Amino acid sequence: MDAPASGRPGGQRSQQSSARLLAIVSSLVAILAALSIPFLPVQQEAATLSWPQNGTLTDVEAPLVSYAPLSLDADVPCQEIGALTDTGGVLLSTAPPASPDAGRYGLLARVTAGDNPHLQVTVRDRILLSEPVSALTNCTLEIRIDNTRASVGLSDRAPTIHDGDLRPQLVGIFTDLDGSAPSGLRVDVELDSRFSSSPTVIKLVAMAVAILATLLALISLHRLDATDGRSTRRFLPARWWTFSGLDALVIGTLLLWHFIGATTADDGYQFTMARASEHAGYMANYFRWFGVP
Incomplete structure (x- = not known):
């Protein structure tokens, strides 16, 4: 007669505690980092x-x-x-x-x-x-x-x-x-160039920390869900990777609009601004409603 495995429940509880603690800490870090992003400084281009x-x-x-x-x-x-x-x-x-x-x-x-x-x-x-x-x-x-x-x-x-x-x-x-x-x-x-700005290094770091901490919290929650012994719910539907005629229609429409959209009045000015933005300088007065939002 085999002896019962006495160490498994304790080990499982230890894994649950670690995953729960990691989920709480990482989620708090993600929330604090995300909340700090609007208040962190940016680099403003003087005009x-x-x-x-x-x-x-x-x-x-x-x-x-x-x-x-x-x-x-x-x-x-x-x-x-x-x-x-x-x-x-x-x-x-x-x-x-x-x-x-x-x-x-x-x-x-x-x-x-x-x-x-x-x-x-x-x-x-x-x-x-x-x-x-x-x-x-x-x-x-x-x-x-x-x-x-x-x-x-x-x-x-x-x-x-x-x-x-x-x-x-x-x-x-x-x-x-x-x-x-x-x-x-x-x-x-x-000029008031408040809208011509780019994030500072500390702002980019806060964005990265918020994203990574969120992913870590989701992984920890997944580990907690797996400890009950039940199968994990499917995140994507079955056979999601199968290429169908509807997928071909969507991709074909996007490819067609890639060439047609640039010549339209709506997408045309956005396309022109994006293509010239690197060398245009103060973009607010470059091309769009005379610089008035």
Whole structure:
């Protein structure tokens, strides 16, 4: 008569305890790693817009995905203001001057015509500066705007400070001036490129840990399920690997759309963006609804 195997139940309980502990620990690690991913840092690609470009006073169109930039700095020599005294006109604008809402949403620096021409600087329908052109000599119009305040003034006197977020909507840089760009005229815009980012190393590590810990937890749970002696449930249906006519239809349709889709209006712009993304730089303004989501 054979002696009963006394060590098997104890060994089985030990395996269950180990698998249960491993499943709990790995699942907790996976949850914590997954929850930390949105809060870990990313690498943001800085994007700026400078004007004038190529040494000429040519309008530049640059609609932004976030509408308003992070900051805007502009310097305009007063001698350029005098060039618009006779006829009046737009010295600097962040929206097309012909737009009916250019002054309502954008930055508009203009010279009024008439017997007593004035320089007016408005941001979102708010007058920040108004000076007679006759008083502007040997100076520079200085505009500094960010999300906390707007500073507008002339270099030969203290600027006027307006607290609050007065950043204008930016569609581009427009002017009625023409010819070559004079010395001292500049506009520097820091764009909001929050959507042009890539994960840091620690963020990638957290992603990998979350995936590996999840797989380890699933394997541990499978080991626990196998200790009851019953057969494991089939994860995939029987004969899932059999190639049928329906499979051929699906694969054929996907292959056909691989060639047709690139020429359609919908998939075509996505395909173009993907193909040019490596060298296109700031993708938000490259090709899609003028950069507005």
